[in-house]
Amino acid sequence: MRTTLRALSALLAYPSSELLAHVGEIRTALAAEGALDRxxxxxxxxxxxxxxxxxxxxxxxAYSELFDxxxxxxxxxxxxxxxxxxERGQAMIDLGEHYxxxxxxxxxxELPDFIPVFLEFASCLPPREARAFLAEPLHVFVxxxxxxxxxxxxxxxxxxxxxxxxxxxxxxDALAGLEESAASDDAADIDAEWEEAPVTFxxxxxxxxxxxxxxxxxxxxxxxxxxxxxxxxxxx
Numbered sequence: 319m320r321t322t323l324r325a326l327s328a329l330l331a332y333p334s335s336e337l338l339a340h341v342g343e344i345r346t347a348l349a350a351e352g353a354l355d356r357x358x359x360x361x362x363x364x365x366x367x368x369x370x371x372x373x374x375x376x377x378x379x380a381y382s383e384l385f386d387x388x389x390x391x392x393x394x395x396x397x398x399x400x401x402x403x404x405e406r407g408q409a410m411i412d413l414g415e416h417y418x419x420x421x422x423x424x425x426x427x428e429l430p431d432f433i434p435v436f437l438e439f440a441s442c443l444p445p446r447e448a449r450a451f452l453a454e455p456l457h458v459f460v461x462x463x464x465x466x467x468x469x470x471x472x473x474x475x476x477x478x479x480x481x482x483x484x485x486x487x488x489x490x491d492a493l494a495g496l497e498e499s500a501a502s503d504d505a506a507d508i509d510a511e512w513e514e515a516p517v518t519f520x521x522x523x524x525x526x527x528x529x530x531x532x533x534x535x536x537x538x539x540x541x542x543x544x545x546x547x548x549x550x551x552x553x554x
Contacts, residue, residue, distance in 0.1 A: 319448060319483065322353040323441035327434040329365060329476050330393060333377040341370040358479050365472035384473065390465055395431040395455045398462075398496055433459075437480065449485035456484050457492040 325344045328337055345366055348359055369377060385391050392398065396409050413430040417439055428435055436455075440448045452459075459481050466474035481488075 319351070319353040319445045320441045321347050321351045322479075322483070323437045323448065326476055326479055327437035327441070329362075329369075330434045330437070330473070333369065333374065333381055335374050338369055338372070338374055338377060341366050353483065354479055355482075358475075358482055361475035361478060362472075365475060368472060384466075384469070384471060391462065391469075393433045393462075394429060395433060395436065395458050397431075398458050399455070433480075446485075449483060452480060452484035453486040456481065456486065456488050457496060459484070460488045460493055461496045 325348055328344065331337065345359075345363075348354060348362070354362075372380075385393055389397065396413075399409070409431070417430060430436070440451050443451060459477050463474050463477035463481060466477060
């Protein structure tokens with residue numbers, strides 16, 4: 319399950335040249351570990367095939383258009399749970415402390431609720447604990463999967479795979495609450511947010527950068543003391 323979670327984390331990251339070059343290795347790793355059934359792996363194939371054949375700039379543009387231009391598709395868990403409320407900041411602190419309590423210290427500027435970081439941390443846990451951890455925000459994963467499916471994007475299969483690995487059933491009331499409070503995707507609202515928070519650029523870092531993805535997928539026996547890292551730094 320560790321390898322599968324790291325592969326799903328990589329697939330939800332901002333596309334890098336290494337990701338596109340090693341899609342075949344991800345496909346092989348998923349099949350070899352067998353944490354996902356054949357149907358779930360087949361559902362991932364459209365995304366894998368697209369990344370395998372797509373130009374890097376096209377893949378990055380498509381990713382940004384999907385996830386960066388739509389608040390309802392944000393890959394930050396607490397964006398959906400807490401929005402812009404004060405509770406979001408405390409939840410972020412609590413999650414970061416939870417990572418630290420397990421020996422995982424973030425070394426990037428990415429927020430701890432970024433789903434690829436969340437999956438990376440889960441991959442360091444024993445399978446039963448990992449499934450329980452994934453179940454905590456299960457309603458968020460289900461909502462994202464449904465929204466991505468409504469847009470006919472192959473990224474939906476990644477969220478469905480995460481849902482399939484989680485233990486337990488989705489809280490129907492929590493899911494309904496997410497739909498009622500779904501963030502606006504109005505272009506004017508999004509543009510206003512960009513104006514208030516200018517983009518800053520930094521150097522690439524390990525997870526999702528030029529050297530990190532294949533190493534993470536291969537290192538299935540890595541101890542949980544290794545840090546979880548995010549992907550935003552590569553967006554330059």
